[in-house]
Amino acid sequence: MLRAHGLACDRGDRRLFSGVDLRVQPGEWLQVEGANGAGKTSLLRILAGLSPAAEGRIEWNESAVCDARDEYHARLLYLGHGPAIKDDLSGLENLQASAAIAGHPLEEGTALAALRRIGLRGREELPTRVLSQGQKRRVALARLLCSQARLWILDEPFVALDVAAVDQLCGILDEHLSRGGLLIFTSHQPVRLAGQGGCLRLGQ
Amino acid sequence: MNAFGSVLRRDLLLATRRKSEVLTALFFFMIVVSLFPLGIGPESAILRRIAPGVLWVAALLAAMLSLNRLFAGDYQDGTLEQLALSPTPLALLVGGKILAHWLTSGLPLVVLAPVLGLQFDLPAEALGVMMLSLLLGTPLLSLIGAIGAALTLGVRGGGVLLSLLVLPLYIPTLIFGAGAVEAYTAGLGAGANLSLLGALLALAVFFAPWAATAALRIALE
Numbered sequence A: 001m002l003r004a005h006g007l008a009c010d011r012g013d014r015r016l017f018s019g020v021d022l023r024v025q026p027g028e029w030l031q032v033e034g035a036n037g038a039g040k041t042s043l044l045r046i047l048a049g050l051s052p053a054a055e056g057r058i059e060w061n062e063s064a065v066c067d068a069r070d071e072y073h074a075r076l077l078y079l080g081h082g083p084a085i086k087d088d089l090s091g092l093e094n095l096q097a098s099a100a101i102a103g104h105p106l107e108e109g110t111a112l113a114a115l116r117r118i119g120l121r122g123r124e125e126l127p128t129r130v131l132s133q134g135q136k137r138r139v140a141l142a143r144l145l146c147s148q149a150r151l152w153i154l155d156e157p158f159v160a161l162d163v164a165a166v167d168q169l170c171g172i173l174d175e176h177l178s179r180g181g182l183l184i185f186t187s188h189q190p191v192r193l194a195g196q197g198g199c200l201r202l203g204q
Numbered sequence B: 001m002n003a004f005g006s007v008l009r010r011d012l013l014l015a016t017r018r019k020s021e022v023l024t025a026l027f028f029f030m031i032v033v034s035l036f037p038l039g040i041g042p043e044s045a046i047l048r049r050i051a052p053g054v055l056w057v058a059a060l061l062a063a064m065l066s067l068n069r070l071f072a073g074d075y076q077d078g079t080l081e082q083l084a085l086s087p088t089p090l091a092l093l094v095g096g097k098i099l100a101h102w103l104t105s106g107l108p109l110v111v112l113a114p115v116l117g118l119q120f121d122l123p124a125e126a127l128g129v130m131m132l133s134l135l136l137g138t139p140l141l142s143l144i145g146a147i148g149a150a151l152t153l154g155v156r157g158g159g160v161l162l163s164l165l166v167l168p169l170y171i172p173t174l175i176f177g178a179g180a181v182e183a184y185t186a187g188l189g190a191g192a193n194l195s196l197l198g199a200l201l202a203l204a205v206f207f208a209p210w211a212a213t214a215a216l217r218i219a220l221e
Helices: A040-048 A070-072 A092-102 A106-118 A133-146 A163-178 B002-017 B019-040 B043-067 B072-077 B079-084 B088-119 B124-152 B157-184 B193-218
Strands: A001-013 A014-024 A029-033 A056-061 A076-081 A151-154 A184-186 A197-201
Touching: A001 A040, A014 A029, A014 A184, A029 A040, A040 A076, A040 A184, A070 A076, A076 A133, A092 A106, A092 A133, A092 B079, A092 B124, A106 A133, A106 B043, A133 A163, A163 A184, A184 B072, B002 B019, B002 B088, B019 B043, B019 B088, B043 B088, B043 B124, B043 B157, B072 B079, B079 B088, B079 B193, B088 B124, B088 B193, B124 B157, B124 B193, B157 B193
Parallel strands: A029 A184, A029 A197, A076 A151, A151 A184
Antiparallel strands: A001 A014, A001 A056
16 A cells, blocks of 8 residues: 655745645555646656655555665556657567566566557567657556556556557556556546546645 | 666667767777877887877777766666666666676777787787776776766756866876886886776775766756
8 A cells, every 4th residue: 555645845946736645555546637837747756766755754555665665666667757768779678678677577478478469569679769659658558568566656658649559558557456556647638447546636 | 686687788789789879989099099109200219108198098088978878868768767766776777887888888998909009119018018907997987987977967068067077087097097007118017006996996896886876866856
């Protein structure tokens, strides 16, 4: 279970948000909403442990995240604005490298199957430089298919995807939730997911 | 350890896909070193005297060329965030990146140096000492440079700042590296200089990845 109390974030002298409380149980999702500049990405980065919060604390399974960083990061998958895709490497190489960095090395067969399932059949070995924005995004999302992480924090996962890919991604997220996973994501569009979930509006 | 290997492998693979970046530094090194005999003329006494300094200064500058790309690409495309979130300590992964940087920018200089040294009429044994000093010194350049590259990450005009920051820190390496060859040709033996280079390298291997990691964490916030 992920819980946060009274989170606040400063950008320079300006306070972006303060007093944010949230609680996500296994099998639950949380959509973070808010206008541009409301601090959605900042909140996700704080929750992922990439930047420190100005105030407040975050708990993972009843213990503070800052005390058990490695254990928390082993359970976490964060997908940020940057797709973490290298243009000169193929989708397969990108996927295998990022999985190994996340601590779960992938067999080539598993990685290929994930890329094919996400709709990149026949393009697994091409350098991602020649892929479209949406296809690059799919390479990044293929990580979700191979992930063993419990908590997914996704920043705008639906950006640059076509309708079919949005449906497919919703299916992947549903699967994760039905396995008892936790999901926090930002999106400007309403998303229909199975399981319990809620919205958090920033900037109100 | 697995993640360390995969960072190393990924960076080496990237270097083979972008050969021009590696070759630029190598050609720079070759051309700068070759210009000196042409400019100074064929007086072997002078050439032998200046050879260690010229080779070492050229190596410093060549190593600088690729430094600002060490973390910049990973920072821009979000890979650095993924490295920071890895269960493997970031310092170890940064170590992998530094090792890859040395293998692609430092090691080729070590291999090329004896060939270029021939232009300066250096005797074979002095060329051997030159290689040895570069073998100990170039990893040091990558390690110290990584701290500078991490500190200037995301800073506008970072390239110039990086040179201003890193080149003064390279001075001890330059003095002991070039000094090793000079001491050898003067008949004093290169042992003392090489030992000092080795000691600096041992220190840097332990502390530079941590220092670079601390700077990277600040850049990520």
